[in-house]
Amino acid sequence: MSQKTSLLIEEKDLRILLMNILQKGKQRIVAPLRGYDGGDGGGDDNLKYFFREVHSQEEIAQLPLAQFDKLQTHISPKEFFFPRYAPVLKYQTISSTEVKLSDVSADAFGNVDNAGNAKETIILGLHPCDAVGLSLLDRVFTWDYDDNFYLKPRESTTLLTFACSKIGAHCFCTGVGGAPDEQRGSDLLFSRMHVGSGDGFHISVLTPKGERLVAEHLSHLSSVAVAPPTIAPAERSVIDLLDRKESLKSMFDSSLLVQQTYSCLGCGVCAMVCPTCHCFDIIDEDHPGSIGVGERMKIWDACSFALFSKHGGGHNPRDLQCKRCRQRYFHKLVYYPEKFSERSLCVGCGRCARACPVGLDIYSAVTSVTSATSAVSAAAIEGGTNGNR
């Protein structure tokens, strides 16, 4: 197979291509669909979109391809690999002395072929930050123990990412080492540009998975020597949080950090919408009306919940909301990067800021806390340690 690294496609041809893929039925297509369970989005267009499987040609006809470079889904695509709520095991208690266990298939879509393999999937319309987020999650779910509930669907999914042409009101990817056209984690990267007589995309083919998809569906296009369009620089300047890591560490016990997070309600929405938050609980869920017959589930959890780290003995190391916020910020910017030698676990998508009911956001909190360090030494503000909140 000749290696195609750059292709051009008109928008209308991309839509036809998607229709063909859907018709052939070999891959399923997941894309931002409108209003799935988001109501009217409270006036924010982004909140109206969710990654969902595309089932019909009408849905493809309506996909806002021309908006994919701007539109951000309410919840990140992580839920296709790490669903909100999914079984890991089935149990059947016949009597207290006899229990039967059975495995469940490692397929987050709840849909496997006869051989038990997850169906091939294309996720279309995610942004570079989302794709980077998945490559960061890969590190966690393969850390010594392979979590196949995550890995199986991950292996069978091809990511068709759309470079961002506009920085969103809450975005700050460039402040955590990312870029609106970053390639990491994506299989194909689409960048909007004029193609032929109308709107279209430049496609960078980045991985063997991407090559396979191209060979299967785009073999009629020939490789071009056109570079992807340069993405317009950010419309607002973004402070580099990576430069602030050491000063953030020095503020571990600072009262400024406490003040910045006073208003946190502990609702956990930031973790739910985040592309890289991966805390979960494991619970047993009996089938309705039966006792001891049901499924063991992995279910999203959040470090901002008050009981998250409470010991059986009653002691709670993160007994105050400010400590729980600190855990979240430090996990993103300090703990994970140090453990996995990565730049940051926060990818700067800004979903948490958009979703927060009290307007808290990691970017503003960290920038303002660390701006203060340059003026005030950490020692001078000692004493505010985890005060009353």
Next chain:
Amino acid sequence: MEIANVAQVANVPNIYYPYLTRIVDIVDETDDIRTFRLQFSNLPSGEKFKFRAGQFGLYSVFGYGEAVFCIASSPTREQYIECSFKKVGKVTSALRRLEVGDVVGFRGPYGNYFPLEDMVGSNLIFIGGGIGLAPLRSLIDNVLDLRSQFRDISILYGARSIKDLIYQEQLCEWSQRGDIDLVQTVDSLPATSTWKGKVGLIPQVLTTMNPSPENSWAIVCGPPIMIKYSIEVLRKLHFPANRIVTTLENRMKCGFGKCGRCNIGKTYVCKEGPVFRADELQNLPESDF
């Protein structure tokens, strides 16, 4: 600290899939602490369950969920594993309703373990508080089964009151052995008691015991506050920080570094712990455990 060889447990297709075990014996230690002896019922033939003292597992009652307990028996006693648990919530209450012959799910072993090899040829002082004797017992029995490889062994065990002491039968056996120095203490006593042990908090009794740090290891398990003050005393007695080991009990769900629950700073207690040396603890952000 040593990291357990995860290769034996890694790469199974479903890391959440437990073994099935059967309860073969039940002992009521106190009003709310109970010990189960468990035998594996579905190990592939010829396969033995192997672990090291200090490691833990997730025990489950199907329909109620999983709870983390250390393995309280010695790895040298290969026919079974034991756990001792205190009734505090959903899973521990469900476990208490089970009887001999009933099924318990088990995933593990997880985490690192006590540096047994490094302790060979040394004096050992075990300091346990309350249910903290459970993880210690795994190592104590392990060491006693290899008694000739170690020098003096002392055990300081304390609980709130006489009725809160666990493993009473075993304490009695240990006290009768000539080759162990066992000191027991309770925080307080009823006036008419015939108690022959000490009265006082563990760190105080430890101070009066005044163990020599010379060629010695101290192993401390118990509630966080007791661990903290006991380590302070040991440091005052000139025990080097890298010869004081303890176990931490952060809340856990997965046991293998995925669920994000057990970290202290960048350290995952389920993977890099639960066993830590005092010098390692010094580098953990204190208010986070």
